[in-house]
Amino acid sequence: MSSSQTTLRTQPRTRPTRQKRNQVGYGLAVIAACAVIGILLGGIKAPLAIKWLFGIAFGFVLQRSRFCFTASLRDPVLTGSTSITRAVIIAFILATIGFSALQIGPYLAGQTVPGNINPVGIHTAVGATMFGIGMVIAGGCASGTLMRMGEGFLLQWLVIIFFVAGSLLGAFHFGWWETHFIASSPNVFLPQVLGYPLAFFGQLVLLGLLYLLALRWEYRKL
Amino acid sequence: MAEFRLDAMGEACPVPLLRAEKKMKELKVGDILIVEIDHSCAMKNVPEWARKMGHNVELEEIEEGHWEIIIEKTN
Numbered sequence: 001m002s003s004s005q006t007t008l009r010t011q012p013r014t015r016p017t018r019q020k021r022n023q024v025g026y027g028l029a030v031i032a033a034c035a036v037i038g039i040l041l042g043g044i045k046a047p048l049a050i051k052w053l054f055g056i057a058f059g060f061v062l063q064r065s066r067f068c069f070t071a072s073l074r075d076p077v078l079t080g081s082t083s084i085t086r087a088v089i090i091a092f093i094l095a096t097i098g099f100s101a102l103q104i105g106p107y108l109a110g111q112t113v114p115g116n117i118n119p120v121g122i123h124t125a126v127g128a129t130m131f132g133i134g135m136v137i138a139g140g141c142a143s144g145t146l147m148r149m150g151e152g153f154l155l156q157w158l159v160i161i162f163f164v165a166g167s168l169l170g171a172f173h174f175g176w177w178e179t180h181f182i183a184s185s186p187n188v189f190l191p192q193v194l195g196y197p198l199a200f201f202g203q204l205v206l207l208g209l210l211y212l213l214a215l216r217w218e219y220r221k222l
Numbered sequence: 223m224a225e226f227r228l229d230a231m232g233e234a235c236p237v238p239l240l241r242a243e244k245k246m247k248e249l250k251v252g253d254i255l256i257v258e259i260d261h262s263c264a265m266k267n268v269p270e271w272a273r274k275m276g277h278n279v280e281l282e283e284i285e286e287g288h289w290e291i292i293i294e295k296t297n
Contacts, residue, residue: 008254008280008292009225020286066266071235078236079243079271139234139261151262152287155234 062147067091069141073132082214089211096203107191121185123177134166225254230264231288238264239271242293246275249295257291265289 034056042049061067065087072088075081103113135141138159140148145163148156190199228245230238242257249255257268265281268291272279278294 008278008294009256020283023286063262066263068235068263071263071267074236075267079239079267081267081270081274083270136236139236139263148262153234153261155232 058143059147059150062143063151068144070135070139070144074136076214076217080218082218085214086211089207089214093204093207096200096207100200103191104196107196113189117187117189119182119185119187121181123181123185138163223252223254224250225256228255228257230257230259230261232260233264234261235263235267239268242268242291243271246272246277246293246295251295251297253295255293255295257293258288259291260288262287265291 034052038049038052041052066084067087068084069088072084076085099115103115107113131141135144138145138156140156140159142163145156145159149160190203193199194202226245226249228238228241230241233241238257238259238261242255245255257264259265259268269279269281272291272293275297277296280292282290282292284290
């Protein structure tokens with residue numbers, strides 16, 4: 001991207017730049033391995049191959065786009081930048097539309113609505129706060145940690161060990177939370193409370209307002 | 223027109239940016255700061271921050287997974 005003629009450097013690099021290795025071969029090998037594993041998984045059970053494919057596609061997009069849930073919530077406070085925040089809001093808008101498309105059929109037919117609709121209560125706030133502190137210190141949320149492990153950032157390999165340890169600890173005392181908080185918390189599905197049109201469009205409007213707020217935050221607070 | 227280096231190798235996301243921000247304050251206009259990073263996230267947010275501040279920025283991948291961000295302080 002930058003040639004040596006136009007560089008801002010005051011002196012030329014003292015260390016010689018190491019010749020970059022051609023990585024096309026590795027790339028082809030990885031694609032071939034992905035295809036073979038996908039076919040093998042499909043042979044066991046077709047949905048496994050679909051999950052494999054989605055996982056790879058998700059990881060690819062995450063890596064190339066520098067999409068980061070941690071940065072989306074940390075940067076507005078730390079640096080005043082909301083570009084990733086806005087990207088996450090757009091993702092939420094798309095997810096709202098996508099999930100509604102999947103849920104409206106079963107909902108209108110009176111069947112069980114697909115998706116993780118879990119009780120909301122004080123435990124949600126406690127967990128969110130703990131996770132928020134943890135992900136900023138660790139430099140990534142769950143998907144970000146996995147993505148950076150793949151990139152070869154070694155700190156994240158350390159993070160995943162404690163991520164697993166923390167998850168085990170969480171699973172271990174989940175029963176306590178279940179009896180004390182989760183059992184008595186309401187299971188809210190907004191369309192049931194507000195009706196489908198208000199819940200759907202209301203959520204889109206709210207996300208749109210958040211987007212505008214994020215835009216304002218970035219350009220007023222420089 | 224001095225050139226400064228900041229070694230932020232092995233440091234995860236907000237740290238390189240915060241250190242660069244702090245170091246920039248010590249520089250005079252026209253000075254160059256070279257931030258060395260190996261965290262791909264800093265490759266995005268450090269140049270983005272520096273450009274927003276109005277500085278001249280250059281990003282160079284000097285080997286796989288090892289970048290230098292060259293910032294010229296302009297204000």
